[in-house]
Amino acid sequence: MKALDIIHDANANLLRNKMRSFLTILAIFIGSFVIILSSGINAGVNDFVDKQMNSVGGDGYLEMMNTAASEQVMQMFSQEVKEYNEPNKDENTDFFITEKQLEEARKIDGVKSVDAFKSASVEYIKLKDGDKRYKLNLNLVPRGNLDMDLSAGRKADPDAKEYEIIIPQNLAKSLGFDNPEDAIDKTVQIGVPGTIACYTAIKRADCITLLDAKVVGIQAPGIMAMGGSRANLSLWNKINEINNEGMPAENNSATQATADVDPEKVDEIKEKLKDIGLTAMSVEDEVGQIKTFFDAVLAVLTIFGGIALLAAAIGIINTLLMSVQERTREIGLDKALGMSNFRVFLNFALEAIMLGFWGSVFGIAVSVGIGQAINVFTHNGILKDLPTFTLVIFTPQNLITITLIIMLIALIAGVLPARKASKKDPIDALRYE
Amino acid sequence: MTNQTLLSTHGLRKSYGKRDAKFEALRGINLEIKQGESVAIVGKSGSGKSTLMHLLALLDRPTKGEIHLNGENTSKLRQRKLNHLRNKEFGFVFQSFFMNANDSVLNNVILPLKIDGVGRRERKQRAMHALKIVGLETKAKNKAKDLSGGQKQRVCIARAIVNNPKVIFADEPTGNLDSATGAKIEDILFNLNQEHGITLIVVTHDQELADKCQRQIHIADGHVASDKEGALIEDDKATREIEVYEEEPDEEEGDEEYHEDDDDDEENEEIIDRFLDDENADSDGDGFIDNNTQPHITHVKSKGSK
Ligand SMILES: Nc1ncnc2c1ncn2[C@@H]1O[C@H](COP(=O)(O)OP(=O)(O)OP(=O)(O)O)[C@@H](O)[C@H]1O
Numbered sequence: 001m002k003a004l005d006i007i008h009d010a011n012a013n014l015l016r017n018k019m020r021s022f023l024t025i026l027a028i029f030i031g032s033f034v035i036i037l038s039s040g041i042n043a044g045v046n047d048f049v050d051k052q053m054n055s056v057g058g059d060g061y062l063e064m065m066n067t068a069a070s071e072q073v074m075q076m077f078s079q080e081v082k083e084y085n086e087p088n089k090d091e092n093t094d095f096f097i098t099e100k101q102l103e104e105a106r107k108i109d110g111v112k113s114v115d116a117f118k119s120a121s122v123e124y125i126k127l128k129d130g131d132k133r134y135k136l137n138l139n140l141v142p143r144g145n146l147d148m149d150l151s152a153g154r155k156a157d158p159d160a161k162e163y164e165i166i167i168p169q170n171l172a173k174s175l176g177f178d179n180p181e182d183a184i185d186k187t188v189q190i191g192v193p194g195t196i197a198c199y200t201a202i203k204r205a206d207c208i209t210l211l212d213a214k215v216v217g218i219q220a221p222g223i224m225a226m227g228g229s230r231a232n233l234s235l236w237n238k239i240n241e242i243n244n245e246g247m248p249a250e251n252n253s254a255t256q257a258t259a260d261v262d263p264e265k266v267d268e269i270k271e272k273l274k275d276i277g278l279t280a281m282s283v284e285d286e287v288g289q290i291k292t293f294f295d296a297v298l299a300v301l302t303i304f305g306g307i308a309l310l311a312a313a314i315g316i317i318n319t320l321l322m323s324v325q326e327r328t329r330e331i332g333l334d335k336a337l338g339m340s341n342f343r344v345f346l347n348f349a350l351e352a353i354m355l356g357f358w359g360s361v362f363g364i365a366v367s368v369g370i371g372q373a374i375n376v377f378t379h380n381g382i383l384k385d386l387p388t389f390t391l392v393i394f395t396p397q398n399l400i401t402i403t404l405i406i407m408l409i410a411l412i413a414g415v416l417p418a419r420k421a422s423k424k425d426p427i428d429a430l431r432y433e
Numbered sequence: 434m435t436n437q438t439l440l441s442t443h444g445l446r447k448s449y450g451k452r453d454a455k456f457e458a459l460r461g462i463n464l465e466i467k468q469g470e471s472v473a474i475v476g477k478s479g480s481g482k483s484t485l486m487h488l489l490a491l492l493d494r495p496t497k498g499e500i501h502l503n504g505e506n507t508s509k510l511r512q513r514k515l516n517h518l519r520n521k522e523f524g525f526v527f528q529s530f531f532m533n534a535n536d537s538v539l540n541n542v543i544l545p546l547k548i549d550g551v552g553r554r555e556r557k558q559r560a561m562h563a564l565k566i567v568g569l570e571t572k573a574k575n576k577a578k579d580l581s582g583g584q585k586q587r588v589c590i591a592r593a594i595v596n597n598p599k600v601i602f603a604d605e606p607t608g609n610l611d612s613a614t615g616a617k618i619e620d621i622l623f624n625l626n627q628e629h630g631i632t633l634i635v636v637t638h639d640q641e642l643a644d645k646c647q648r649q650i651h652i653a654d655g656h657v658a659s660d661k662e663g664a665l666i667e668d669d670k671a672t673r674e675i676e677v678y679e680e681e682p683d684e685e686e687g688d689e690e691y692h693e694d695d696d697d698d699e700e701n702e703e704i705i706d707r708f709l710d711d712e713n714a715d716s717d718g719d720g721f722i723d724n725n726t727q728p729h730i731t732h733v734k735s736k737g738s739k
């Protein structure tokens with residue numbers, strides 16, 4: 001008996017009891033649909049994260065805070081009660097990063113440069129010759145090999161004397177530049193408050209200094225855009241200076257630092273930084289937080305899919321056991337005419353596999369359809385600002401792998417009924433009424 | 434015909450059920466069937482004829498005793514070889530037909546060829562040819578369940594001969610047929626037997642059919658009541674009658690060998706030659722057919738099927 005015959009017969013036998021086969025396939029379909037869709041989302045998230053990592057690079061870029069400060073930040077979101085351990089006398093328990101810590105950090109093997117930066121607060125941004133003001137979220141442009149994923153212009157020069165700024169694409173659009181290219185080299189004004197001045201000012205506007213800065217780059221939508229606009233060091237320092245006018249100098253120290261390090265040694269450098277009281281985060285860590293969220297959701301989905309498949313597998317066993325019972329005489333005849341036990345086993349095992357196959361084929365068809373709809377929906381909705389983020393991605397390898405796994409599960413479910421069929425004695429089976 | 438022993442049984446017993454419900458259907462059968470013989474098995478209903486046929490065709494295993502095929506103890510045969518025998522060497526017509534009722538007549542006849550792995554076109558040709566022999570080629574597309582009793586019986590005969598078997602076991606092959614159709618089936622069977630040396634073992638209540646056979650074995654209560662050469666066959670052999678009503682099942686009666694005939698006549702040589710030319714005869718290479726000088730039914734094969 002040839003392979004094609006066996007496959008043809010398996011399908012023909014499934015068609016003999018259409019309703020029963022359909023319901024069994026439906027059960028498999030539900031499980032496979034959930035699993036295929038969650039694997040599609042998983043692929044989408046991974047693809048996005050990878051794209052971000054590739055476009056941002058950032059392999060050797062670390063952002064650091066004093067550990068005490070980052071613990072305080074963490075504490076804000078935690079209800080955990082912690083026992084108090086008295087710190088060493090020379091341990092830095094402040095928000096500030098000390099000069100000594102920076103010195104030690106620079107000495108770590110693999111660290112190329114460390115930039116400490118003080119706090120800088122800004123009020124708004126507007127075009128030099130425009131009126132519309134927008135709230136501004138400003139960060140420092142990073143040094144090193146961190147690629148900013150710009151849609152136009154260049155990365156701001158951290159060491160340039162001129163005030164340079166990179167703004168996100170959607171801010172550029174709001175400022176009136178539909179085409180990102182048009183915003184390059186335009187001058188914007190940043191409203192910077194003076195802390196002391198604002199205590200005494202009658203109107204808020206009276207304590208705001210306007211600083212001219214040149215737009216040198218436009219940030220493409222993506223994870224980096226979540227950091228807002230980016231100033232170069234001289235702009236940043238100028239803002240800090242305006243903020244702190246008239247304040248005692250010791251209240252104005254660095255709270256954050258960035259480091260450009262050897263990408264190969266990121267992990268060990270992070271450990272060493274911890275020893276000197278600095279908590280460091282790489283871009284990967286930050287992107288990882290998004291991934292962790294999706295991973296948790298997908299794990300739950302996959303478990304549901306798995307449970308559905310398990311139930312479907314029991315359905316397969318049930319269906320085939322009924323089928324074996326009904327076809328007892330037929331099995332007896334096959335064996336009396338010289339069909340081997342293994343072939344009888346194969347016939348039923350293949351029926352199980354075909355059930356799994358059709359279940360996952362329908363699962364794929366529906367998942368791909370629904371995945372496409374989800375993508376259209378999210379592109380116009382919640383993921384509007386992240387056009388590179390395709391939430392559901394199906395790759396042929398993924399679909400084939402899942403189909404094979406489901407067929408394997410079906411095969412395992414088919415073993416018991418198929419064995420039962422293959423063990424039948426021909427004469428007994430022929431006598432079966 | 435040849436003088437070689439094809440099948441022999443030694444103290445064959447078969448019991449069904451256990452303890453109180455135990456029933457001994459066969460109680461020590463010793464007999465010997467030679468290649469090319471036509472044998473009728475007769476006896477009252479429930480005497481164990483079907484049981485014996487199933488055992489001889491190796492469809493069932495005896496409770497006790499041995500069946501030798503070409504001198505080889507069949508209890509030691511591997512499953513693979515058993516399957517080969519059932520599929521290619523034996524053709525079986527079951528007393529209660531056994532067909533896949535919802536399948537077409539053609540597919541029912543094709544089944545042994547399909548199990549054998551014969552290609553689609555060839556198996557269809559051969560099945561159509563077998564149907565033509567039993568006069569049912571026009572019913573090929575009908576569902577098996579839609580046939581009359583006699584037609585079903587003929588489909589079963591077509592199925593039994595489609596694989597060019599060397600032995601045909603037929604359990605009541607004419608039981609449901611009118612005398613004209615029955616005679617036609619008898620013609621087919623005896624043609625296969627006489628022209629092509631196929632061994633024919635028939636269970637029948639029809640004395641006319643039994644008389645056409647070379648031998649009649651009478652089964653009563655699980656014993657061989659009588660075993661005699663058929664009267665209607667003109668033969669130089671004397672009609673023998675062996676009373677084998679014995680209580681000791683293990684005592685082997687089959688030791689007696691039938692060597693008295695046979696000068697190798699020309700026809701026989703020819704058949705052997707034809708067999709030796711046939712490469713298909715031992716497809717699985719287990720060597721079984723090589724020492725078996727059974728002929729092949731060439732007329733059942735359609736032209737160009739090879
Ligand atoms: N599977 C079985 N279980 C129990 N008893 C059985 C079984 N098969 C056959 N028998 C019994 O064995 C005896 C012989 O049965 P068998 O079918 O061989 O009879 P038979 O000679 O073919 O009869 P008939 O001419 O009616 O076909 C019967 O009494 C029958 O009831």
Ligand SMILES: [Mg+2]
Binds near residue numbers: 482483484528604
């Ligand atoms: Mg019977």
